[in-house]
Amino acid sequence: MTVRVRFAPSPTGVLHIGSVRTALFNWLFARHNNGEFCLRIEDTDKLRSTEENTQLIFKILEWLKIDWDGDPVIQSSRIERHKEVAHELVRQGKAYYCYCSPEELAIKKEECLKKGQPYKYDGKCRNLKEPLPEINPVIRLKASTIGDTSINDLVQGKVTVHNSQMDDLVLLRSDGTPTYMLSVVVDDHDMGITHVIRGDDHLTNTFRQIQIFEACSWKVPVFGHIPLIYGSDGAKLSKRHGAASAIDYMRLGYLPEAISNYLLRLGWSHGDEEIISREDAIKWFNFANVGKSPSRFDIAKLQNLNGHYIRERSNESLLEYMLPFFNFELTDRDKSRILKGMDGLKARAKTIVELVKSAMVYVQAPTSYDEKCKKYQTELHKSLLKDVANKLETGEFSCEEETLCNQVRFYADSKGVKLVEIAQAMRSALCGCLTSPSVFEIISILGVEETIKRFKKF
């Protein structure tokens, strides 16, 4: 049997980073087993689903190189099929029309709550013989209430729930539209899904869904419920924690390979391996090593990984990746300067946004100076800068990084000042801040003319 999995996000909001991990695990499991990874857009909540969110799902998956097999299934296009299944179940006596009004049920629910009892639909309409006029009924499944249902979850192991916990869930709403529970089961069956891998917030739903599978006499797939991702405070990861959606991380300048590596290691491990290539991830991924306990999202570790992957990328590919982050068009001269200085820049950046910011040195003279630069604007520093500028202009000082470094070092000695004094003054003039790659490297890339211009401006 070939493995066939699905990722089924709902476009009612921007794709959550936790969903991305679910997609990744599904994808890795499929690729590891030479199986298929399908995509299904669960857009049955028409009010809240948007085309924009749907497009975003495609965009993020493509960005992360999580490719899907076949065309995505749009769940809303399958509503007629879902309805048909519900009506068929009624014909077979496995489901029934229920005429209870939402108000009526709300009252019953409240009563239960008062008594401290768990609420379950009481099955009032289960054995109704005649339809009630002038009321649009819902269709409910006749759930089995005796015995228990067990699953052998890929992650959670054997989990058993007593059927007495279950009630007759709604399959079709009073307006005739199918519920999520029904749609998922019908689609998973029709798509030939063999393994349902999803967040463990669905674990308890699983038992109700199994009852639908069984009512239809369909084969129940294998389930794997992976723990959710929480924020640093242990609460569900949300905007409150900074960024919860995948697109945020993309905009913040995180590389797709860093995101995948981070997400993979969150809740899964392969011994002491930390840096894991796609190839190895496919080779090694399994559910035996997926942890059962929820994990917290740690931005510092993501940043560390991102820095690693920035350093690992070629200078050319980094430049290309950076281009959209500039809010203007770079000239060829800008590009060539950045490329030359990239080694020095990428060792310092944790995100592409930081990299772009630091690369501005090679694009334009500082427009303002940090408060800390003031320390290097004394008369002494000015005269030192003037000297260096003159020596550069006359050609006494070389424009080659190493030679210049030695020459300035020698000059500093002769003046009886520390190299750091001159270097920091130069850095202030060149970058407008006290943090940058080697000033000698910057000068060698910028050239004499631009260097002197910035010295004078400072």
Next chain:
RNA sequence: GUCUCCUUAGUCUAGCGGUCUAGGACCUCGCCCUCUCACGGCGGUAACACGGGUUCAAAUCCCGUAGGAGACGCCA
């Protein structure tokens, strides 16, 4: 409240009864490198939730307790 699940350092985790004076990574701290900041190198602090069992032996198995999470919709 009911049901289900979880519990190794601040965080992610290794560990599947003896090899654990508990390993790795991030964070943090110190040192080295050094024109700044990084990168890199070296080193340090820091954990088996608690209480009972089982066993010659328990982080590892069992039972409680505590804490945490999720699910209990005509949302998905």
